[in-house]
Amino acid sequence: MDLSLSTRTVGDRTVVEVGGEIDVYTAPKLREQLVELVNDGSYHLVVDMERVDFLDSTGLGVLVGGLKRVRAHEGSLRLVCNQERILKIFRITGLTKVFPIHTSVDEAVAATD
Amino acid sequence: MATVELRFSALPEHVRTARLVAAAVARRAGVDEAVLDEVRLAVGEACSRAVGLHEIHGITAPVRVVLVEDEKQFSIEVGDEVPGPGGAAAGGADAEGVGENDAEGEDEMGLAVISGLVDDVEVTSGETGGRIRMSWPAHPAPVLP
Numbered sequence: 001m002d003l004s005l006s007t008r009t010v011g012d013r014t015v016v017e018v019g020g021e022i023d024v025y026t027a028p029k030l031r032e033q034l035v036e037l038v039n040d041g042s043y044h045l046v047v048d049m050e051r052v053d054f055l056d057s058t059g060l061g062v063l064v065g066g067l068k069r070v071r072a073h074e075g076s077l078r079l080v081c082n083q084e085r086i087l088k089i090f091r092i093t094g095l096t097k098v099f100p101i102h103t104s105v106d107e108a109v110a111a112t113d
Numbered sequence: 114m115a116t117v118e119l120r121f122s123a124l125p126e127h128v129r130t131a132r133l134v135a136a137a138v139a140r141r142a143g144v145d146e147a148v149l150d151e152v153r154l155a156v157g158e159a160c161s162r163a164v165g166l167h168e169i170h171g172i173t174a175p176v177r178v179v180l181v182e183d184e185k186q187f188s189i190e191v192g193d194e195v196p197g198p199g200g201a202a203a204g205g206a207d208a209e210g211v212g213e214n215d216a217e218g219e220d221e222m223g224l225a226v227i228s229g230l231v232d233d234v235e236v237t238s239g240e241t242g243g244r245i246r247m248s249w250p251a252h253p254a255p256v257l258p
Contacts, residue, residue: 025126054132056223
């Protein structure tokens with residue numbers, strides 16, 4: 001299973017829908033996508049992880065890197081995830097305090113700080 | 114004591130194979146279904162770390178994974194061939210240092226995930242390389258007549 005990525009714009013937010021496995025092999029693809037979006041001026045990102053089957057620390061590193069990039073432009077990076085096995089990884093690494101995690105794309109798009 | 118051994122070239126694309134093999138052997142060994150996700154993740158982390166260490170140090174030798182099925186436990190040992198203290202003992206976890214293209218940071222985060230997931234884990238390093246040993250309780254199904 002490879003990684004699938006698609007993006008769409010909702011208002012001033014860019015939703016990145018991720019599917020498949022984010023690991024040491026596929027994470028560079030996600031990194032490139034996030035870097036490209038920020039370089040093109042999309043600073044408010046919503047990463048939809050509902051179709052992600054697997055996430056490891058390499059993937060977490062890429063998401064933290066994305067957060068650093070958007071923050072440099074006073075942007076935001078929100079996650080959408082309801083899957084317990086994915087949420088668990090954010091919990092044990094303490095990253096639930098770093099990322100706003102939403103239960104739906106609608107909720108994430110509507111959210112303001 | 115049944116053993117499955119896997120050796121793979123230190124390439125990121127093979128880490129998934131190691132995860133799949135480990136999960137299959139763990140299931141066979143009688144590891145709880147609920148714990149299989151943890152096994153998969155922990156093995157992936159250990160293998161990603163080993164692949165990274167081999168890449169950084171230009172080591173062409175393969176990464177070695179040994180899966181051992183005992184009566185009461187299932188254990189996995191992931192070995193790299195990077196001699197010395199290795200990355201395992203270097204520095205403390207520093208959230209600020211964790212970022213993209215930060216090999217040390219990702220290494221730390223990988224170990225953080227492993228120690229958060231696995232109760233019985235041992236990280237050692239010696240002259241011939243480092244190894245991460247992890248184990249889980251297993252209850253093999255009774256052999257049918």
